[in-house]
Amino acid sequence: MNDIRDMILDSAGRLFSDRVNRELWQASEDGGFSDDAWHAVAEMGLTRMLLEEDEGGAGLDVADGLSLAELAGYHALPLPLAETFVGMRLVADRIKVSGEEIIVLAGEHNIIDARLEPAGEGWTLIGELQRIAWGRHAHYVLLDLPARDGDMRRVVVKADRLQWRPDVSLAGEARDSASLDSLALTANAVTATNKTGPSITEWGALLRSLQMAGAMRRALELAVEHANERKQFGRPIAKFQAIQQQLAAMAGQVAAAGAAAAAAARATEGEEPGFMIAVAKARVGEAAGMAAAVAHQVHAAMGFTREHTLHYYTRRLWSWRDEFGTEPYWQDRIGQRICATGGDGMWPFLSDL
Amino acid sequence: MNDIRDMILDSAGRLFSDRVNRELWQASEDGGFSDDAWHAVAEMGLTRMLLEEDEGGAGLDVADGLSLAELAGYHALPLPLAETFVGMRLVADRIKVSGEEIIVLAGEHNIIDARLEPAGEGWTLIGELQRIAWGRHAHYVLLDLPARDGDMRRVVVKADRLQWRPDVSLAGEARDSASLDSLALTANAVTATNKTGPSITEWGALLRSLQMAGAMRRALELAVEHANERKQFGRPIAKFQAIQQQLAAMAGQVAAAGAAAAAAARATEGEEPGFMIAVAKARVGEAAGMAAAVAHQVHAAMGFTREHTLHYYTRRLWSWRDEFGTEPYWQDRIGQRICATGGDGMWPFLSDL
Amino acid sequence: MNSFRFDPVELPDSALSFRHAARSFLADELAHERFTPHRNSWGTYDADFSRRCGQHGFIGMHWPQRYGGHEASALDRFVVIEEMLAAGAPMGAHWVADRQSGNNILANGSEAAREKILPQIAAGECFFAIGMSEPNSGSDLASVGMRATRADGGWVLNGTKIWTSNAHQAHYLIALARSEPLGEDRHAGLTQFIVNLRESDGITTRPIYNLYNSHDFNEVFFDDVFVADDMLIGDEGRGWQMVTGELAFERSGPDRILSTYQLLRQLVDAVAKKAEGRDLIAVGRLISHLVTLRRMSLSVAGMLERGESPELEAAAVKDVGTAFEQEIPEIARLLVDVAPSLDNGNPYAEALAKGMLSAPCFSIRGGTREILRGIIAKGLGLR
């Protein structure tokens, strides 16, 4: 299994190295999108990566497949690949996909005053969507909502039926809002959720954690390269302890982020995937701020320019850490869970994770 | 005026240099007290420093006189001088003092379930005192309490009427508790407070801020001396940027602490002394934790021993920052005040301080 | 060990009058919607606003009247500047000229330069850029490679300056150049020159966009640029001393504390709405830093006013102050869950986005944190 994973990641890495460059990043600034790059990604089968083999997928373990999100983050891939390849898996039972479709996620922070009302054979969806990543470019939006019976439903909305109001993230990527406007849905668009699996909010948080872990890994590499090349006072700044100590501290944060995200990726099929995802989003998000700060400090003025590539990673870190729940949101969930367990019960719970 | 202040501080500094040493510190560990040293301090007139000249004092400005608290902190003086010299000033109108008396302060965090009931010509005092600095050694305890009319009263309790239950601070200094046990007080022991002047809690917080600022100043000196003397890898550790950068950061915190404490000392007779005292206790307390951590890190194992003198300063920092309100207590007061003022009103308020 | 001194300063009555004057001026500007506070920082360029500041006497305040100044004190200027910063006024156009270039010319320039330039600065009609950094000389300022060679009636400059804010809009740039070959003492042989950016031949300016795509920095190429003798600042070869002296002015002002004040202002209003325990505590903590830093900054202004040289104290103000400025967006985003956006019209979101994206440069511009701490360490007596 790891052979297949490594092969796919290897090919994907080469594709990203080829395609992700200043032009592609610029194409996604101000809310733009590169159809051409998306086609290349879909053609390689990356969007279908988590489908079963008989559905045209690679049949990878979820945890193995999710490494692709980390790799996409490492390359600051300006495409909605992560949400799409998870989305494809989640809708596989009801929508026939070609692999070119763009599927995006609306977590609970993206949904305002929404509700789901039965209407004849189907449903009516009421409410607002806000700051949906890649919204205006999407074919489908996935979201979870409770129906009147209190049980959660997973809803697939065709994105071209929405009027998107454009906005962008700090990285310039599309983050668009739309009114649901009593949207009529067929029965097929609304199904029960898998009660033990991650919610859409949790999937989103997990993907952003992995993407951040990757982007931080790359930011550290860039900072180390810069420190070895940039000379001041007659020698590379890498020689100065003031630089070394900061980069070592950053490396610790990057390592923690990688470990937390990887652990959460392995937990999606476990008993309480939400807890490990909460840990990951909280821990990685916290590390991201510190890592971005050190990377910029080491790069000094050069890293503060548009010309340098560092900001394509750090602006994504700053925007991703806010999406699908900020650190306090997830820390609160962890705190609630642990305080309900109590001091004595905490260890049996934690050691079982 | 500054000449007198400088003369007094100079003499006091010499006295403290002479008397404060390992033996004196050890005498105050486990709740002990050196009568001999106290006598020397009183004899120099330091306890009466803030009294008017006709009361046997130096007639100093309050702000100038308060520098003595900073100096006492700088020497980690293990005696209740700070509380006493302020206490003398606060009780001067009702108690004739010789200068040898020990006066201590009970802030609101030291008082539990207390109330003041009229009883004949006098009053009855009900409640508990907890962790009073130097309680068992004191002659008088000063505290503020509201009477039934809601107005605050300032109460002087003769300490020898209390049964003290001993405990100590992290620095080993006496922090004692006592039940007030329906203590009968004469009318003279209870007076109205000066409504615009600092409360006892605020006086206590101001003194601890000044003491911490002094102790931090000394801890920085010790760390710099150690770094210049201690050799590793063939040269003084002061040569290593990893040490330099930490000590420079510590110096910034020490400077901020000194500035905050000094500003509050100048504000006691202003319109809203409590605000600047809140700023000082919050800011100095925060700096104290960081400063102690860096001082220990630079001293490494040697600073972690009883033999070294560093801990006489850092253990006091750790205990003083908790006393008369922790940082969150004062930060909350500041936050309440500022949020009541609002974003637009904040600047006119702050620039007027 | 050398200790820092931050003696308390009392503001003179004159400063209170200036505060009143600045507030009236700013209230009028706002009443006419001449600027949008939460979108500005002290770098925001607005030549019209600068001209109005000049008309109201808010530029070159402490210079002699014969050069267009108002003979006010450093503390008077401090008060006006902090009022402008707190109000979110766009001071970027005249900022460099007022904070340092004008002072430098007043103290060390030729009489001709003073007479020609200072009144224009004070009128808010003449703007400066800083020409210290070079592509291979950032923190290590003494390694400047720009060469100044003697020419008839003056000097000719060749080389490149970088990170020069507003070089594309300013009238002058003060260039630090090597006027003698590099000898034993790296700090000797450097000279400062006033370069007329608009009228000199041989200058090419290349824009450098910052990470949020704003044009502030430039790279400026000098190809045989002539500077007349009377545009030297101070004695030939003594530029280093002046540059380091200037830094105390550059590093200790309220601009090293208030860069994200507009976000703090928004944050206070947002937290006040909910008034929850730990949120109030977090705001109170920030205010305790701000009030303390303002005292420290004021204290340095008092020392500068008395003619002292508080280089160490200035470095400490910048080190602690910029860390505070950087903390504000990081704390704001944890307290109020509003997604940052540079231009969606929500003042909180816009102030947050601006703060977050500009924060990295606070501890770089005007001396990196590492350089400042090195200066402080030396001052502490670490040897």
Place this chain on the structure above:
Amino acid sequence: MNSFRFDPVELPDSALSFRHAARSFLADELAHERFTPHRNSWGTYDADFSRRCGQHGFIGMHWPQRYGGHEASALDRFVVIEEMLAAGAPMGAHWVADRQSGNNILANGSEAAREKILPQIAAGECFFAIGMSEPNSGSDLASVGMRATRADGGWVLNGTKIWTSNAHQAHYLIALARSEPLGEDRHAGLTQFIVNLRESDGITTRPIYNLYNSHDFNEVFFDDVFVADDMLIGDEGRGWQMVTGELAFERSGPDRILSTYQLLRQLVDAVAKKAEGRDLIAVGRLISHLVTLRRMSLSVAGMLERGESPELEAAAVKDVGTAFEQEIPEIARLLVDVAPSLDNGNPYAEALAKGMLSAPCFSIRGGTREILRGIIAKGLGLR
């Protein structure tokens, strides 16, 4: 650039059995009130407890049976250790022997040393001290001054060791000494010797009390102390390689994460009582660190089990882990306003006092933060 690798590890079934066994043992200890969790750290010395651990097979778990071990895996040991730490068990007596000295002897000692010492360690009846640091050699370990000179049938040691925890109670100390004169390579010519502290002549032990007046450290003077040939560890002159190899074991374990766990446990109960928003958030943040660090530590244990040399990863675990341990008392005091006290009977106050006073040494013992970050920086490829 070299990246750290923290591959996820799944615990084998055997580890779960050991967890169960350790929990039963600890429950029984607590039921009999044999220790008070909140007063302990892994340094707390309790020879009786250690003997009971030995009886239950919790020491030297992964050693061969012929040396008293139980042939368990490194992950099995990890689980038992974390259970002990989480329970606040007093492991100080056997700690050094179990964590590193025994492993060192097993890997590099003579057969005689193995046969004589390892079974005693595993029985919980033989305790070790570390003899690396010297008065003039703290972080700079290669500069050891202790001299080992040849003698009939062995070696004679002269010099001083310092910061040796439990030297006054342990049976043996492993001393790092210079067995050849200092040459070009500072790391060559060092040898490790097993010194019998109880039976050797020439040893003087001076107590060093720590800042909360507890006797843990010692200074140990060696005056012509004889060590027989079979008490050398590894080849003569190769001590440095072994010392650095040992450090991966010393730096990556759950003991670098859980030093203040007893306070965290108290904190969770205190916060649960009020269950206020930002307090829950603060606790949740700490837990997110703990869960992540445990994964990292486990991952290093997996690498050690596979025979890899995760020195960098171990340094990272210690750097991040000890920062976490140090943060707990600083955060606890802000969340719950209880005055710390070493012995007033309030478990929260006592755990807080112990945590606060011992925290400074977390980032010193076993390699200072600065040294660790230097190792990491080198590993990152900074050159």
